[in-house]
Amino acid sequence: MEDISLVSLALLAGALLATGVVAGIIAGLLGVGxxxxxxPVLYYMFSGLGIDQDVLMHLAVGTSLATILATGTSSARAHWKRGSVDVDLLKSWWWAIALGVIGGATLAGNLSGGALTLIFGVVALVVSANMLLRKEGSAIAEKLPGSPFKELMGLLIGGISVMMGIGGGTLGVPTLTLFSYPIRKAVGTAAAIGLIIAVPGTLMSIYFGWEAEGRPPFSLGYVNLIGFFLIIPASTYAAPLGAKIAHTIAPSKLKLIFALFLGFTGLRMIYDVMM
Incomplete structure (x- = not known):
């Protein structure tokens, strides 16, 4: 997409706006963000626009991390005001998560787009299986393990999350609840973890993609600025619609829908890479 035209820009803007709307509805419907x-929505939108496969997944991950800077700040602040952020845990865990982010982002910057897509697909399948098979309220211990296992978990959460372009909720919440954390405390703390992931993750996405070829117009490294400025307001506007729909569906069905969504997405991404 080196030859920029008004048509290509309009198609890009329209696709990214649609990404925000779809992401907002799904986030409001399923209680995720x-x-x-x-x-995955960016991945298929960019693919449909013919963006180079070598940078396709990197762009989806980098742009997603940038949006978390805005949405994650708002979410973390709201949870902070409600007292649902475990400050003591963050004080002892933040450096391990940040170190994992730096390592994961460095690895991602040197991986092929196919390898990065494969990582997302596999982890999405694992998360989907956890949601489908894990019993409500089940835990393996009454508290988090001591050193060095707690730090190792932080490294993994930070490293895997930044390679997937996700915040702290997808991996942080199930991890904390496995160790008997109350769900609200887990969600609030994970929101803060999302910022620890997104800040260095976004900066490193910009750095590693600075001279990459095949990027769409108005991209700062692997962060597409059009996507950043369109996805945030569109998803914010569309989320209440998803939440409204959610109130008409049983929570167990919502959980099933999200697990199936993740499972299908993971399988499709793995298939794309293998084929």
Whole structure:
């Protein structure tokens, strides 16, 4: 997409606006947010626009991380005001998560687009299986393990999340609840973890993609600025519609829908890479 035309710009803007709307509806419907919805939608939107496969997934991940800077800040602030952020845990865990982010972002910057897509697909399948098979309220321990296992978990959460372009909720919430964290505390703390992931993750996406070829117009490294400025307001506007629909569907069915959405997305991405 090196030859920029008004038509290509209009198609790009329209696709990214649609991404925000779809992501907002799904986020409101299923009670999730951030990259776990935005990345796969961006992936297929960019693919449909003919963007180079070498940078396709990197762009989806980088742009998603940038949107989390805005949405994650709002979410973390709201949870902070409600007292649902475990500050003590963050003080002891933030450096391990940040180190994992730096390592994961460095690895992602040197991986092929296919490898990055494969990672997202596999982890999406694991998360989907966890949602389908894990019993409500089940836990493996009454509290998080001590060092060095707690730090290792932080490294993995940060590293895997940044490679997938997601915030702290997808991996952080199930991890914390496995160790008997109350769900609201887990969600609030995970929102704050999302910022620890998104800030260095976005900066490193810009750095590693600075001279990459095949990017769409108005891209700052692997962060597409048109996507950043269109997805945030569109998803914010569309989320209440999804939430309204959610009130007409049983929570168990919503969980099933999201698990199936993730499972299908993961399988499709793996298929795209293998074929």
């Amino acid at each position: 951030g990259g776990i919805v935005i990345v």
